[in-house]
Amino acid sequence: MTPSRRRTLRILAAGLAVPLGVLGLQSTQGLPRPVRWQGEALGAVSAMTLWSVDPARASRALWRMQFEIARLEAIFSLFRPDSELSRLNRDGRIERPSRDMVEVLDLSRRIAEASRGMFDPTIQPLWALHAGSRAPDPRLIERVLPLVDYTCLTARRSGIQFGRPNMAASLNGIAQGYVTDRITELLGNEGFESAVVELGETRVLGQAPDDRPYSIGLVNPNVPGRISGQVALANAALSVSGGYGQALPDGTGNHLFDPRSGLSAGSLSQVAVIAPKSALADAMSTAICVAGEGAALAILSTVPSARAILTRPDGTSVEV
Amino acid sequence: MQTGTARSWLPRTWRLPGLLALALGAWLVGPTPIWAQGDARETPSLLDRLTPEVMSAVFPGITRLEMVKDDGPVAAAVYRREEKAGYVFSTLDVLRAPGYSSTPFDVVAGVTMDGRITGAVVLFHREPYLINDARRTALLVTFLQAIEGSEARLGAESGLPPDFVAGATISARAMRNAVQEGARMVLRYRTEEIVITEPTIDMINFKPMSQEQLVADGGLAFAHVTNAMLAEVMARAGVGDLLPEVPMSGGPDDTYINFVTGYANPPKVGRNGAGLEPFDELTNRWPTGTQGIFVATLGGVYDHRGTRYNNLSNGFLLDRVKVTQGQQDFSFTKADMIVTRGKIADILVLPPDSGFDPMQPWRADLFATAVRPDGKMERFVLAGLDYTLPDSMILMPEPDPPPVWVEPWADSMFDIAILATALALLTALLAFQAQLARQRRLHRWLRISFLVFTLVWIGWIASAQLSIVHLINYLKAPFVNLDLAFYLAEPLIVILAGYTAISLVLLGRGVFCGWLCPFGALQELLAQAARTLNLPQWTPSMPTQRVLWNGKYVALGVILLLTVVAPDAATVAEEVEPFKTAITSVFVRGLPFVAYAVVLLVIGLFVERAFCRFLCPLGAGLALLDRLHLFELIKRRPECGNPCQLCERSCPVKAIEPSGEVVTAECFQCLDCMVEYYDDRRCPPLAKLRKEQEQAAGFRPDLNSAGAYLRAQS
Ligand code: SF4
Numbered sequence A: 001m002t003p004s005r006r007r008t009l010r011i012l013a014a015g016l017a018v019p020l021g022v023l024g025l026q027s028t029q030g031l032p033r034p035v036r037w038q039g040e041a042l043g044a045v046s047a048m049t050l051w052s053v054d055p056a057r058a059s060r061a062l063w064r065m066q067f068e069i070a071r072l073e074a075i076f077s078l079f080r081p082d083s084e085l086s087r088l089n090r091d092g093r094i095e096r097p098s099r100d101m102v103e104v105l106d107l108s109r110r111i112a113e114a115s116r117g118m119f120d121p122t123i124q125p126l127w128a129l130h131a132g133s134r135a136p137d138p139r140l141i142e143r144v145l146p147l148v149d150y151t152c153l154t155a156r157r158s159g160i161q162f163g164r165p166n167m168a169a170s171l172n173g174i175a176q177g178y179v180t181d182r183i184t185e186l187l188g189n190e191g192f193e194s195a196v197v198e199l200g201e202t203r204v205l206g207q208a209p210d211d212r213p214y215s216i217g218l219v220n221p222n223v224p225g226r227i228s229g230q231v232a233l234a235n236a237a238l239s240v241s242g243g244y245g246q247a248l249p250d251g252t253g254n255h256l257f258d259p260r261s262g263l264s265a266g267s268l269s270q271v272a273v274i275a276p277k278s279a280l281a282d283a284m285s286t287a288i289c290v291a292g293e294g295a296a297l298a299i300l301s302t303v304p305s306a307r308a309i310l311t312r313p314d315g316t317s318v319e320v
Numbered sequence B: 001m002q003t004g005t006a007r008s009w010l011p012r013t014w015r016l017p018g019l020l021a022l023a024l025g026a027w028l029v030g031p032t033p034i035w036a037q038g039d040a041r042e043t044p045s046l047l048d049r050l051t052p053e054v055m056s057a058v059f060p061g062i063t064r065l066e067m068v069k070d071d072g073p074v075a076a077a078v079y080r081r082e083e084k085a086g087y088v089f090s091t092l093d094v095l096r097a098p099g100y101s102s103t104p105f106d107v108v109a110g111v112t113m114d115g116r117i118t119g120a121v122v123l124f125h126r127e128p129y130l131i132n133d134a135r136r137t138a139l140l141v142t143f144l145q146a147i148e149g150s151e152a153r154l155g156a157e158s159g160l161p162p163d164f165v166a167g168a169t170i171s172a173r174a175m176r177n178a179v180q181e182g183a184r185m186v187l188r189y190r191t192e193e194i195v196i197t198e199p200t201i202d203m204i205n206f207k208p209m210s211q212e213q214l215v216a217d218g219g220l221a222f223a224h225v226t227n228a229m230l231a232e233v234m235a236r237a238g239v240g241d242l243l244p245e246v247p248m249s250g251g252p253d254d255t256y257i258n259f260v261t262g263y264a265n266p267p268k269v270g271r272n273g274a275g276l277e278p279f280d281e282l283t284n285r286w287p288t289g290t291q292g293i294f295v296a297t298l299g300g301v302y303d304h305r306g307t308r309y310n311n312l313s314n315g316f317l318l319d320r321v322k323v324t325q326g327q328q329d330f331s332f333t334k335a336d337m338i339v340t341r342g343k344i345a346d347i348l349v350l351p352p353d354s355g356f357d358p359m360q361p362w363r364a365d366l367f368a369t370a371v372r373p374d375g376k377m378e379r380f381v382l383a384g385l386d387y388t389l390p391d392s393m394i395l396m397p398e399p400d401p402p403p404v405w406v407e408p409w410a411d412s413m414f415d416i417a418i419l420a421t422a423l424a425l426l427t428a429l430l431a432f433q434a435q436l437a438r439q440r441r442l443h444r445w446l447r448i449s450f451l452v453f454t455l456v457w458i459g460w461i462a463s464a465q466l467s468i469v470h471l472i473n474y475l476k477a478p479f480v481n482l483d484l485a486f487y488l489a490e491p492l493i494v495i496l497a498g499y500t501a502i503s504l505v506l507l508g509r510g511v512f513c514g515w516l517c518p519f520g521a522l523q524e525l526l527a528q529a530a531r532t533l534n535l536p537q538w539t540p541s542m543p544t545q546r547v548l549w550n551g552k553y554v555a556l557g558v559i560l561l562l563t564v565v566a567p568d569a570a571t572v573a574e575e576v577e578p579f580k581t582a583i584t585s586v587f588v589r590g591l592p593f594v595a596y597a598v599v600l601l602v603i604g605l606f607v608e609r610a611f612c613r614f615l616c617p618l619g620a621g622l623a624l625l626d627r628l629h630l631f632e633l634i635k636r637r638p639e640c641g642n643p644c645q646l647c648e649r650s651c652p653v654k655a656i657e658p659s660g661e662v663v664t665a666e667c668f669q670c671l672d673c674m675v676e677y678y679d680d681r682r683c684p685p686l687a688k689l690r691k692e693q694e695q696a697a698g699f700r701p702d703l704n705s706a707g708a709y710l711r712a713q714s
């Protein structure tokens, strides 16, 4: 063997040794294991599941995420009198809002425009009307309807303001979606590859550890407690809207209102939207739920790669 | 709590279709509860939901139940034989959240008047989309069992640490918190909530306790005086040859007196000791602020009262008992005694302005008298009892919860200790680098060991690889209003980042890159192996290298720019850094990532630390900040660079200019050059000096002549 051949061989061998060593290391690691956190965020029963080869690191990360959840709760909570949202609703305006608040309102506006007001962040006065114990007087609804108008809401970094007195915002699902997005992105930022974040909305990071998409069951809107189908989800968010999710205390229907009539919407019994982000998915599913099947395509087209599974009251479903 | 794993699906007609009705325990498996039938629009009233089965699980042993008619949180008062035992409430009623979502579960729970949870039952429960319930149901049962007996009032055990992850059910924590919060709300409205802001004597809690229990608990101080002890005390008092006023009876071991004393105001002491009536007199008939000292004689021939306190001539003075606190003495007269009938037990009262502080220790002296032959009385202390109010009688304010980030630090104490030791060692290595560099073998050995530690422990085991993501997070911190705790909760990273920041200012980028970066260590260890195997090494010329050096700044620039304009793209760009792949996930990642990392490592075999020098954005960030450093670690001589090129050649990463100048931004402070610098057989000026000295002395080589050179220089 000539010296130069021996040299080449040595180079090749060394070059090969590295990948082999890496493979060897990899095999000592075992499979990523799930670490799970459960709790409550923005009033919703919540969970985060994180897969990692290092469970200690994963649980530290989950623990840290709670600081972020707590911070966002202090902005978006409707129950806390001192939250940014509560102050906005009480005072009709707010100086120097947080970046998060402006971002959520911007997003709401985008979807509101795309859905021609079917999704409306200023729906809160209607909500409040229905939250009483009796069905609201139709005349009251008449009076409240003009207060539901997202175009009267200006949101800038310098300040947020309602155009009319007594308006109020309910960021409901979209805020939960925003929190879900933030957390999912932070987890990705921390270097995690696979996670399911359920903070009022569901978003998955990456794929399930076996390299298949996560399979998320959809509640059957007509048969409570049953699963009507499964959605494969990878690196995407799923938001399900439907009348069944919450019943109003006054018994007149569900939590989705038609801003045109002020009454519960009900043309579809369930809308599941799959979109890259939870906040978008939530706003779109709400909008489609209110606007009906016909408007679905137009609304979905505002977000590339968004799709939806619509379930009609008769139990049939379509995918758009 | 009665538990079971059986479940029943509530009828479809239930008015909240879609709420996944999860009923735990046998009570719901039987007849369908009233409130689940029909399509009643109203939420069934609490009373309707409290079926006997539910009640027996939630608040066992009660005899009567009645709704509380006030404006407070909805609750039913429960009675045990006409004595109010507590409340039963439903989390749905009490905490119903008007807004985002109606409470997704209803837990009925009971709480006693003093804030103990007696039991809890889940009446319905809605699960979210991920399906997994057989396991969760079982876990939920165990979880709710753990609620029993937890305290609601003082929040002693409110909630689980948020870190509680492994496998509990999805709503369990929320439920548990809801139960405790609900209990607090129900109680706060009906019982006068005592907000304890400073340690307060427990004037509320009472439980029947025997004298023995009180003594054991510290509520009473106890003195047992035998005849023998009496004789001893008298001897010490100098009246040993006299007779006691009350003669002894029986042998030396028989009891002369058993005496107890204690602070009477806490009901545990006063009510148990003196009985209901005297205690009531103390608390209700004397002015507020009156303090009571409980004294009692439990046996023996002697007693603490005597008879003289009945005599006017004696001023009605109770001359057998005196209380002392600090410099202050307190004596009592007949008027100050609340006497217990049928027992030799009294409460001695101190007026509110007496200056007695029950929180401070005090002392009660029991006196006895000896009679001189001439009839004169000699008083002496028979027993002195020191008393300090026991902790069990003091309500402590709720401790301020420690800042949230403390927990991860406490949890990783052990890791922190390891890291701190390593950093201390590294600091020592750098501080004594001259001594270290003189020992070629030791330097080699220490360096390789430290790199192995950095790679294996810091990198793979503790996952504490500092990365560009951290740098960007820290830079972004002022703008993104993430909670400070968010950063603090990663102790090892915080420590490493702090150490790196300080070392950056003092010495330069090399302390981190050369010693603490796991990926850097991995490359360097591979390069060492490559050199051992004699693999060919590519060394770019200085001008080429200068161009290549800029590569990392470009990488950093692109990432920073993207962070601002397109955060999503920035996350992709950050992947230029193979740390996630090679270190934090130990190569358990998608093939493209692993392949990229492997390619970088293979290149590193032939070009020393190629990634570090030409591509690493974190290295670039540190190199930029490095411009500020205050001290030069790498020493130079006038001969360095001209004519000598020894250091330059020895530098594995070629961070020494041909002029002999060290480019600190590219120096990894591996100290290889310093080993040459101090080697008086290889460093030419040093070698020359050594030879001169040897010749002058006509002497064999002095192995430590580097020191001599330095001395000669200075
Ligand atoms: S240049 Fe980058 S990879 Fe190299 S040691 Fe420094 S931080 Fe680590």
Ligand code: SF4
Binding pocket: B634, B650, B651, B652, B653, B654, B655, B656, B662, B666, B667, B668, B669, B670, B671, B672, B673, B674
């Ligand atoms: S050999 Fe090079 S990298 Fe190492 S300390 Fe000297 S100049 Fe720095």
